[in-house]
């Protein structure tokens with residue numbers, strides 16, 4: 001019958017990795033998660049390439065190359081609903097309270113979910129990339145450009161994940177927790193992800209050119225094409241970091257408020 | 261600071277949800293190594309008290325000390341001293357029973373989490389089910405696993421919020437046996453219940469929570485003495501805790 005020693009709580013990395021191991025088990029035991037997250041973006045990709053593609057003028061000869069960045073962002077958006085749903089399930093099922101009453105850093109709970117989101121999205125993106133290669137995606141990009149693409153995708157995932165944390169913590173139902181991701185999945189459609197913005201009517205075009213997805217899509221597209229990303233990369237980074245900081249701050253506020 | 265022999269000291273505890281007061285001036289003490297039962301009807305505020313003591317909720321006023329630590333100001337100290345078994349089983353449905361126990365053992369930074377998990381599965385009669393996903397467990401098995409998870413690492417003070425609600429009589433007896441074993445091993449047990457019989461069976465000390473206050477607090481014998489002496493009729497009837505409960509509430513409401 002003892003008190004746990006004081007130093008027991010000073011192992012946040014160990015705790016986060018324990019939590020990560022737990023939710024990765026969840027993912028591998030419900031493989032349908034990965035399938036659902038990848039099937040829809042792949043279906044969009046096939047639809048746009050083989051059905052609409054012929055009618056879309058993008059000024060490139062390989063439409064898969066043009067399309068892929070937007071498809072990846074849609075996949076990340078879809079993955080978010082699962083992140084939010086997993087968090088909500090923990091909160092609803094009482095595991096949250098069990099963990100919070102234990103001598104572990106409160107943030108390791110959230111970080112476990114956040115890392116899970118990063119890892120599972122990375123898996124989905126690799127599956128989609130393989131599918132894209134099968135239907136003709138090719139890239140001359142070098143290692144550095146690929147690293148930059150991975151970095152931007154990871155940063156985008158991280159910032160959306162913290163929005164998912166807010167949704168998961170404050171939702172009243174599992175559907176509500178998942179529904180927040182719909183607008184995020186929709187954003188790439190009103191961007192330069194599928195067609196150049198120049199073809200859009202004035203106000204739509206103005207929105208499309210000034211929302212985060214366009215700069216991220218343009219950056220990734222340029223990097224994958226082996227071209228310089230220009231100033232778009234800074235706009236993209238600014239959007240991702242801005243969203244990350246605001247979402248993280250809000251998520252922590254919501255989390256603290258629920259403890260009071 | 262509270263005395264050394266007290267495991268829990270609560271003074272003047274207040275808590276409202278929005279403007280609805282749930283706890284108004286709650287006072288009680290729990291001695292180390294004893295079983296304390298908090299009795300109250302639905303919505304009396306039992307879970308609210310447990311959550312405050314387990315550092316999940318901040319009180320609006322008053323103080324709560326657990327194992328000498330202030331629940332509001334030194335949550336880490338409290339968390340190192342306690343374990344919580346909430347009103348609804350908090351188990352991971354996707355993991356197996358064994359994996360659930362290993363998870364908790366790891367989070368408590370214990371050596372040999374696997375061996376600890378196997379010992380607990382054995383002690384709780386879950387060895388056979390240990391490799392199965394918890395989603396296939398019955399309510400009684402789930403509750404046993406839930407309690408086993410809470411006992412991982414032998415915390416000094418164990419909170420059990422309505423541990424037997426929703427269990428069949430057999431499963432209830434099993435939980436009672438567990439609580440008795442815990443008490444024998446020197447663990448302080450704080451349990452809440454709506455069943456007077458449960459408090460009568462298990463507790464060294466019983467407190468009744470009603471309308472935001474502790475309206476009676478003492479050993480079973482002391483509580484029985486609160487009840488008007490048995491009337492001499494054809495049969496002398498010993499008051500049960502249920503009679504005491506109802507009569508105490510009636511007296512309070514007359515005032």
Ligand SMILES: Nc1ncnc2c1ncn2[C@@H]1O[C@H](COP(=O)(O)OP(=O)(O)OP(=O)(O)O)[C@@H](O)[C@H]1O
Pocket residue numbers: 277278282300301302303304305306307308309347454
């Ligand atoms: N988060 C909350 N927001 C608003 N009211 C709440 C909240 N939690 C509890 N309450 C109210 O506080 C009162 C006490 O709730 P509590 O859960 O502590 O009661 P209890 O004694 O545990 O009841 P039960 O026996 O049903 O578990 C109830 O009236 C409940 O509706």
Ligand SMILES: [Mg+2]
Pocket residue numbers: 306307308347421422
């Ligand atoms: Mg309750």
